[in-house]
Amino acid sequence: MVKENLKVVYNKKIALDTFEMKLETIDMASFAKPGMFINISLKDASKLLKRPISICQIDGNNLIITYKINGEGTKQMATYECGTYLEAIGPLGNGFTLVQNKKALVVGGGIGVPPLLELSRKLKELGNELIIILAFRNKESMIYLEEFKSLGQVVVTTDDGSYGFMGNAIEYLNNNEIKFDTLYSCGPEILLKKLEEKYAGCEGYLSYEARMACGVGLCHGCVKGEKHYCVCTDGPVFKLGVIYGEC
Ligand SMILES: Cc1cc2nc3c(=O)[nH]c(=O)nc-3n(C[C@H](O)[C@H](O)[C@H](O)COP(=O)(O)OP(=O)(O)OC[C@H]3O[C@@H](n4cnc5c(N)ncnc54)[C@H](O)[C@@H]3O)c2cc1C
Numbered sequence: 274m275v276k277e278n279l280k281v282v283y284n285k286k287i288a289l290d291t292f293e294m295k296l297e298t299i300d301m302a303s304f305a306k307p308g309m310f311i312n313i314s315l316k317d318a319s320k321l322l323k324r325p326i327s328i329c330q331i332d333g334n335n336l337i338i339t340y341k342i343n344g345e346g347t348k349q350m351a352t353y354e355c356g357t358y359l360e361a362i363g364p365l366g367n368g369f370t371l372v373q374n375k376k377a378l379v380v381g382g383g384i385g386v387p388p389l390l391e392l393s394r395k396l397k398e399l400g401n402e403l404i405i406i407l408a409f410r411n412k413e414s415m416i417y418l419e420e421f422k423s424l425g426q427v428v429v430t431t432d433d434g435s436y437g438f439m440g441n442a443i444e445y446l447n448n449n450e451i452k453f454d455t456l457y458s459c460g461p462e463i464l465l466k467k468l469e470e471k472y473a474g475c476e477g478y479l480s481y482e483a484r485m486a487c488g489v490g491l492c493h494g495c496v497k498g499e500k501h502y503c504v505c506t507d508g509p510v511f512k513l514g515v516i517y518g519e520c
Contacts, residue, residue: 274365274489277301278358279311282335284351289413290342291384292351295335296359302334304364307371307392308459308480308510311336311363312488315346316353322486324350325505327459328364329387330394336363339387339416365488366509369457369478374400378453379425380442380468382408382460388480389459390417393424396457404428404451408442408460411435443467456513469517477513 282295301311305328312323324346330337342348353359369392377396381389386407393403403425409415412435421427429437430445438445442464456477458468465479483504485495490506497504498516 274362275299275301275304276360276362279336279361281353281355281357281359283355284353286351287339288416289411291339291414291416292342293329293337293339294350294353295332295337296361297335299334301361301363302331302336305331305336306364306368307331307395308369308388308478309364309366310388310509311338311361312365313350314360315349316357316359317349320346320349323362323488325365325482325485325488327388327480327509328391330391339384341384362488365505367507369480369510370512371395371399372401372455372476375402375454376452377401377403377455377457378451379403379405380408380446380456380458380460380464381406382442382458382464383410383414385458385460385464385480386416389457390420392457393421397424401455404453406430406442406445408445408464409436443471446471466517469513472513473518475513478510479513479516480510481508481516483509 279296284294287293310325310327312325326338329339405421405425405427408430411433459480483495485505486492488505490503495504
């Protein structure tokens, strides 16, 4: 983990309330792995807490992050222009465990989709066959469809039926039996919880979110599960069953 001033290479809107930001790093990108995140200080010094954002793509010495406007901090981030420097620490967290030569089911929900892009690229490089379910509220919120299509078989679901299967990812999976060796997911907590229940006993790696302050395991502000795991350092990726099922 390092602390660096990252230069904004671009910051552009890619979907409804959703932005993609490319950040030039000195060393940070060289330590990055799929599923890790960076903790960004806002330019507004009155907002003390850093904002955790997942690494969506690793591109040489650049990191690409994708974020959705959720509150004051992310609204501010959307205004940062090319050439702005942002202080950040990272890469943080454990990242996904990567399997080889298997059939992987990748399930992303909403703004949980971005970290699954770098993951899917690495899984493909490792000889895995990918079935990718991307779940969004509506067509306007869809991101990275073409990128995922180049990596495996993709199914899109939208809550309002404006694109693909009408319903959420769990409804799709309940209606369509998919055989797989390893499950990967990131998305809203309710999605992760239902996946843990549905696929109890299967091999899987799920990336959880929690409101966090320090990001390095000191404040214990982001604990989850009966064993009080810190999402920032024990996670954000947990083996299927660790947070909602039997360990
Ligand atoms: C490991 C991890 C990875 C994440 N990756 C992404 C990503 O790739 N893209 C994306 O859009 N969002 C991601 N989030 C959520 C993102 O951190 C929050 O949306 C963001 O911090 C909200 O800040 P805000 O100032 O806009 O909202 P406000 O609600 O105004 O924030 C107030 C405070 O709450 C904290 N906070 C609010 N929501 C969350 C949340 N869901 N998780 C953690 N802290 C929160 C903020 O850090 C801030 O300190 C991630 C969260 C975690 C924990």
